[in-house]
Amino acid sequence: MxxxxxxxxxxxxxxxxxxxxxxxxxxxxxxxxxxxxxxxxxxxxxxxxxxxxxxxxxxxxxxxxxxxxxxxxxxAEIDYKTYEEIQAIRIILETAAAAGVVARIDDASIARLAELAVQFSAAVLTGSRMEQSEINRGFHQLMYSFCGNAVLEETIWGLRDRARGSRTTVWSSHEALLRSDEEHRQMVQALKLRDAGRLAALIATHVDKGGTSEPAAIALG
The missing domain is CATH 1.10.10.10 (Winged helix-like DNA-binding domain superfamily/Winged helix DNA-binding domain)
Incomplete structure (x- = not known):
């Protein structure tokens, strides 16, 4: 045995x-x-x-x-309707995580998020989509790791990964990347201010971008 x-x-x-x-x-x-x-x-x-x-x-x-x-x-391959439904549930769960993140995150981790936001900015200008996607994921993984609920965190990432079965992307243009870049910076500022309401509103905007069909793109939120 x-x-x-x-x-x-x-x-x-x-x-x-x-x-x-x-x-x-x-x-x-x-x-x-x-x-x-x-x-x-x-x-x-x-x-x-x-x-x-x-x-x-x-x-x-x-x-x-x-x-x-x-x-x-x-x-998995999902249709646009299912993708929209996943996005709607993501908004509910990820905004719900905001209060826990604000309550538990420490100053050192906020500083690390700020570093990742700067790295993402650089990747937007000169990096590959793979680099952009990995830095973006690292930013959100670190932030949600402080939500205080392991099941919530697991469910968030399960939904984000399930959405990869769609050919829809929210980074359909350089302008979309620039918006994500600015939202990362604003999230860091909301965390510094310990403003859970502001963080939740930014997360909702960050998730709800309304993508377009573009099979070549790789990053979803």
Missing amino acids: PSKRKTGKAATRRAALATEIAQAIRLRMFRPGEWLRQIDLEERFEATRFDVRSALDELAVRKTIEHVPNRGYRV
Whole structure:
């Protein structure tokens, strides 16, 4: 019978692999509707067949991908109506997280968010979409890590990843990137002022941008 320590390590390894595959989907290395071949994933991520299968099962539960009986797994593909419904729920949950973030975040973490906002500004001017997406995600991950509710945090990221199944993007232009840049800076200022209402309003605006169909783009909020 495997020890609890070995079981825990295996679960951690599979969760990390699921996160890596989700990240690849987020960066459009795998497109909405694309089939995922397990053997290719084993080679790309240097993982065992069992771990890949377990990671895919976890992502299917999150609805980042879907399992089609007798065929395999493919990246979830959602229509625009579902995308809009996901965005509506994101606004409810992410604005609800604002009060907890303001109550718990420390000055050092606010300073780190300010640094990430500056990095995002630089990436808007000279970085790739991959760099922009990664810095943006790091900013929001750090901020929501202080919401005080692990289930809320997990649900927020589950919805954000599920939205990758849409071909809709909110960064459909350079102007959209500039708006996101300014909103990051305003969020940092709201946190410095400990203004939960202002932060919630900024988050709602940040999420609710009303994207356009643009399959080449990779970043969603």
